[in-house]
Amino acid sequence: xxxxxxxxxxxxxxxxxxxxxxxxxxxxxxxxxxxxxxxxxxxxxxxxxxxxxxxxxxxxxxxxxxxxxxxxxxxxxxxxxxxxxxxxxxxxxxxxxxxxxxxxxxxxxxxxxxxxxxxxxxxxxxxxxxxxxxxxxxxxxxxxxxxxxxxxxxxxxxxxxxxxxxxxxxxxxxxxxxxxxxxxxxxxxxxxxxxxxxxxxxxxxxxxxxxxxxxxxxxxxxxxxxxxxxxxxxxxxxxxxxxxxxxxxxxxxxxxxxxxxxxxxxxxxxxxxxxxxxxxxxxxxxxxxxxxxxxxxxxxxxxxxxxxxxxxxxxxxxxxxxxxxxxxxxxxxxxxxxxxxxxxxxxxxxxxxxxxxxxxxxxxxxxxxxxxxxxxxxxxxxxxxxxxxxxxxxxxxxxxxxxxxxxxxxxxxxxxxxxxxxxxxxxxxxxxxxxxxxxxxxxxxxxxxxxxxxxxxxxxxxxxxxxxxxxxxxxxxxxxxxxxxxxxxxxxxxxxxxxxxxxxxxxxxxxxxxxxxxxxxxxxxxxxxxxxxxxxxxxxxxxxxxxxxxxxxxxxxxxxxxxxxxxxxxxxxxxxxxxxxxxxxxxxxxxxxxxxxxxxxxxxxxxxxxxxxxxxxxxxxxxxxxxxxxxxxxxxxxxxxxxxxxxxxxxxxxxxxxxxxxxxxxxxxxxxxxxxxxxxxxxxxxxxxxxxxxxxxxxxxxxxxxxxxxxxxxxxxxxxxxxxxxxxxxxxxxxxxxxxxxxxxxxxxxxxxxxxxxxxxxxxxxx
Amino acid sequence: xxxxxxxxxxxxxxxxxxxxxxxxxxxxxxxxxxxxxxxxxxxxxxxxxxxxxxxxxxxxxxxxxxxxxxxxxxxxxxxxxxxxxxxxxxxxxxxxxxxxxxxxxxxxxxxxxxxxxxxxxxx
Numbered sequence: 001x002x003x004x005x006x007x008x009x010x011x012x013x014x015x016x017x018x019x020x021x022x023x024x025x026x027x028x029x030x031x032x033x034x035x036x037x038x039x040x041x042x043x044x045x046x047x048x049x050x051x052x053x054x055x056x057x058x059x060x061x062x063x064x065x066x067x068x069x070x071x072x073x074x075x076x077x078x079x080x081x082x083x084x085x086x087x088x089x090x091x092x093x094x095x096x097x098x099x100x101x102x103x104x105x106x107x108x109x110x111x112x113x114x115x116x117x118x119x120x121x122x123x124x125x126x127x128x129x130x131x132x133x134x135x136x137x138x139x140x141x142x143x144x145x146x147x148x149x150x151x152x153x154x155x156x157x158x159x160x161x162x163x164x165x166x167x168x169x170x171x172x173x174x175x176x177x178x179x180x181x182x183x184x185x186x187x188x189x190x191x192x193x194x195x196x197x198x199x200x201x202x203x204x205x206x207x208x209x210x211x212x213x214x215x216x217x218x219x220x221x222x223x224x225x226x227x228x229x230x231x232x233x234x235x236x237x238x239x240x241x242x243x244x245x246x247x248x249x250x251x252x253x254x255x256x257x258x259x260x261x262x263x264x265x266x267x268x269x270x271x272x273x274x275x276x277x278x279x280x281x282x283x284x285x286x287x288x289x290x291x292x293x294x295x296x297x298x299x300x301x302x303x304x305x306x307x308x309x310x311x312x313x314x315x316x317x318x319x320x321x322x323x324x325x326x327x328x329x330x331x332x333x334x335x336x337x338x339x340x341x342x343x344x345x346x347x348x349x350x351x352x353x354x355x356x357x358x359x360x361x362x363x364x365x366x367x368x369x370x371x372x373x374x375x376x377x378x379x380x381x382x383x384x385x386x387x388x389x390x391x392x393x394x395x396x397x398x399x400x401x402x403x404x405x406x407x408x409x410x411x412x413x414x415x416x417x418x419x420x421x422x423x424x425x426x427x428x429x430x431x432x433x434x435x436x437x438x439x440x441x442x443x444x445x446x447x448x449x450x451x452x453x454x455x456x457x458x459x460x461x462x463x464x465x466x467x468x469x470x471x472x473x474x475x476x477x478x479x480x481x482x483x484x485x486x487x488x489x490x491x492x493x494x495x496x497x498x499x500x501x502x503x504x505x506x507x508x509x510x511x512x513x514x515x516x517x518x519x520x521x522x523x524x525x526x527x528x529x530x531x532x533x534x535x536x537x538x539x540x541x542x543x544x545x546x547x548x549x550x551x552x553x554x555x556x557x558x559x560x561x562x563x564x565x566x567x568x569x570x571x572x573x574x575x576x577x578x579x580x581x582x583x584x585x586x587x588x589x590x591x592x593x594x595x596x597x598x599x600x601x602x603x604x605x606x607x608x609x610x611x612x613x614x615x616x617x618x619x620x621x622x623x624x625x626x627x628x629x630x631x632x633x634x635x636x637x638x639x640x641x642x643x644x645x646x647x648x649x650x651x652x653x654x655x656x657x658x659x660x661x662x663x664x665x666x667x668x669x670x671x672x673x674x675x676x677x678x679x680x681x682x683x684x685x686x687x688x689x690x691x692x693x694x695x696x697x698x699x700x701x702x703x704x705x706x707x708x709x710x711x712x713x714x715x716x717x718x719x720x721x722x723x724x725x726x727x728x729x730x731x732x733x734x735x736x737x738x739x740x741x742x743x744x745x746x747x748x749x750x751x752x753x754x755x756x757x758x759x760x761x762x763x764x765x766x767x
Numbered sequence: 768x769x770x771x772x773x774x775x776x777x778x779x780x781x782x783x784x785x786x787x788x789x790x791x792x793x794x795x796x797x798x799x800x801x802x803x804x805x806x807x808x809x810x811x812x813x814x815x816x817x818x819x820x821x822x823x824x825x826x827x828x829x830x831x832x833x834x835x836x837x838x839x840x841x842x843x844x845x846x847x848x849x850x851x852x853x854x855x856x857x858x859x860x861x862x863x864x865x866x867x868x869x870x871x872x873x874x875x876x877x878x879x880x881x882x883x884x885x886x887x888x889x890x
Contacts, residue, residue: 440887479810481775500811502772508882515879520772524883528890530779532787535814 082166082179089113089179093146101181105158107136108150108186112179114169115145116364122387124171125149128178132160139186142364142386148186157182172390194333197325199347201279202335206342207270212317216395218266219289236644237296242287244402246307253286253307255402263287263399270315271399279344280311284399292321292357294391295642299635300326300356303345305407305415308400312350314343315399319392322363325353328413336365339394351411359642365389430634430724432549432647439549446649446724447547448506454654454721455509459489468751469542470495472572472758480537483564485526485557486544490514493521499538504529526557529564536564539571543754545733546575546725549647554726555736558759562743565761570746573737574754578643578727587753590640636722646729649722728755768865768881770823771855774815776881778867778874780889785869788819791826793863793876798829801856808852809842820854829858 089112093099114125126138129149133156139148151157165180242261244253274280316337325333407417433439478498487503503521505511514521539561548554561571580587637648733755747758778786824830838847864873874883
């Protein structure tokens with residue numbers, strides 16, 4: 001028996017060490033095998049589970065087995081496995097959460113893996129727990145991989161412990177294995193009620209279900225070209241205007257050109273009710289209808305002062321959502337907008353706070369109960385009565401009154417009518433360039449200058465080579481000549497010491513980091529690489545081409561890579577994908593969300609990912625033009641959320657020297673302590689060691705993972721840089737490469753939020 | 768910049784036909800000690816433009832007795848490989864310029880790094 005246990009431990013160790021990114025914590029608690037680090041737990045919420053075989057333990061009893069001896073051995077082996085996992089869970093809870101479990105039965109249990117952080121909803125868990133007895137309380141903190149349940153009687157708790165420990169709980173589209181342990185006390189925080197922004201009023205049940213149906217039916221979406229797939233592909237909310245056109249290119253209204261269609265008659269009863277209840281004095285004359293599918297949102301904004309009068313009415317139909325209000329001083333208030341509720345924005349909430357809806361598929365909201373408030377505390381940790389709410393299609397009707405005189409509000413800092421005399425006008429967001437010169441200027445401002453400024457910080461966050469890139473590099477024959485175009489900090493130059501690797505990058509600061517690490521690199525542009533034609537056996541371009549701001553330049557970058565290749569040579573290209581979720585898998589970029597609102601699991605099917613790169617170009621309806629107009633002004637992306645547009649500016653928060661959570665670790669940043677080959681001094685050419693060179697800069701050592709829990713205001717205090725990206729849709733990279741002569745597509749895949757291709761240059765080509 | 772890298776670099780100034788090899792004018796050269804890997808060196812040789820390597824070594828005064836032509840059956844000629852190893856991997860230009868042989872355009876080498884960026888009008 002002792003031998004058997006030893007065997008199990010060893011194989012678990014082996015499995016664990018073979019998995020990429022797995023670190024073994026060598027501290028062992030008595031009676032347990034290997035422990036997983038907090039990193040692994042955070043990445044893999046159900047890490048308490050046995051990864052390899054899921055044994056269904058239904059019908060298992062704790063009694064000694066009956067029947068043949070083989071059956072008895074098998075049961076007790078499973079029992080021991082469950083016990084082992086439970087102990088492991090207990091130990092982890094103690095180590096990382098300070099939760100002390102006790103072997104003595106109590107009324108309260110901690111349920112490992114039964115947390116909001118595992119994608120388990122309150123309803124699902126309480127249903128399972130409720131079968132064991134009457135529940136007194138169920139506490140689920142957001143983003144935690146556990147819950148606390150207190151039963152009315154210890155008897156019920158014991159029943160739960162016996163029956164549910166090691167059992168699978170089927171949730172929506174995933175399942176978790178629960179491990180229960182007794183606890184003496186529960187860590188609980190007080191609920192804090194947060195006031196709504198000044199001037200904001202929420203009225204629930206403002207329209208009846210019948211009225212809701214009538215209003216939804218009144219919106220005629222058919223006049224817009226019904227290219228359903230294109231819309232899905234672009235993941236944009238649908239928009240329709242009545243009364244006056246709202247223009248997204250200047251964020252204002254064409255007051256001289258009223259639309260043919262005014263506000264639909266069906267809205268009159270609703271509007272009359274608003275007047276009667278004193279929400280407005282004057283009837284609005286402009287209506288904007290937004291339809292949000294799950295996963296869609298709208299970036300934070302203030303409705304243009306000069307376009308509309310003070311009061312803005314917004315009616316939510318079809319589904320609930322969470323709208324976030326942000327004050328310039330950093331305060332964030334998340335407001336739950338139930339279906340059929342009316343939101344009235346006036347004064348400060350209309351003129352100063354921005355409002356937006358984060359594009360996501362699940363919201364963390366207070367559970368329905370007698371005292372569940374409509375609004376939540378900004379960081380939700382103060383509220384323990386929470387559950388996950390899956391988004392559904394929501395249609396909002398926003399009614400506004402056109403303003404004909406300049407705005408004279410009390411919030412000049414946000415007012416486009418009242419320009420502060422001495423302050424320079426705020427820089428207008430850049431637009432997409434239409435010629436090379438403009439493109440070069442845009443890239444200079446939003447790519448090159450940024451990388452030079454953030455180089456060392458950037459380099460410190462780019463230390464883990466991606467496995468599939470490494471694989472490509474490892475397949476190169478010894479003595480191959482490799483060019484890394486856009487080599488950054490030289491991350492890949494040392495991966496295969498058998499090849500002659502040379503890197504080039506546009507950022508002199510990053511190239512210097514390569515040199516410090518002993519690699520050969522030079523400064524150049526990816527569009528004009530000063531290497532001879534057909535001089536390379538292989539090229540890689542990892543996360544580079546998405547920085548080019550026109551399709552022509554992106555194509556030119558591909559062409560340059562192809563030029564460098566010898567006939568038969570191969571190029572590997574990685575670009576950031578518009579679709580951050582692929583085949584149900586969210587990319588690491590999305591998973592590691594520093595804000596506390598995002599769900600950690602998503603159950604949306606992959607079918608909605610079928611993007612058709614072509615169709616968005618061909619549709620030419622006016623609404624599409626509006627969307628294009630929106631896109632031609634580059635908007636700033638919210639880090640770690642799904643993309644709304646393909647061309648965008650991505651923030652980089654610079655922190656000098658300190659530990660910094662990599663806010664956009666779209667790479668598999670494991671932040672581990674594995675010694676990298678590149679940190680050893682070497683020539684970068686081969687296994688020859690450059691012993692007289694300086695040792696690799698200490699700045700390259702991997703910083704340990706800092707706390708992810710920075711408050712909003714902390715983040716906003718650090719300098720922010722914006723990098724331009726054109727994120728690629730599915731198929732777009734293939735198409736781009738397909739246009740190049742003399743090269744064939746060897747392979748095309750999605751890797752952690754990137755679209756990737758391997759190209760091979762045809763033999764007998766002369767370029 | 769090592770001479771192995773130099774061997775691959777070319778001038779890409781607009782309109783230039785014969786931009787290779789770039790002339791080296793060095794003000795600071797270092798000779799490092801690098802572990803000798805005969806297989807690696809031997810594999811590099813077919814990828815080189817031999818005459819350009821010799822010319823570059825000459826310009827730096829580091830040629831020593833490197834032959835003007837490739838020695839036949841060099842794969843097992845350790846003495847020869849060592850000479851090649853030295854010139855390819857141990858000699859390093861720290862400060863200087865690379866000059867386009869046709870246009871005369873100079874590209875600076877600073878702290879071992881050549882800056883090959885062209886101005887807009889040269890592209």
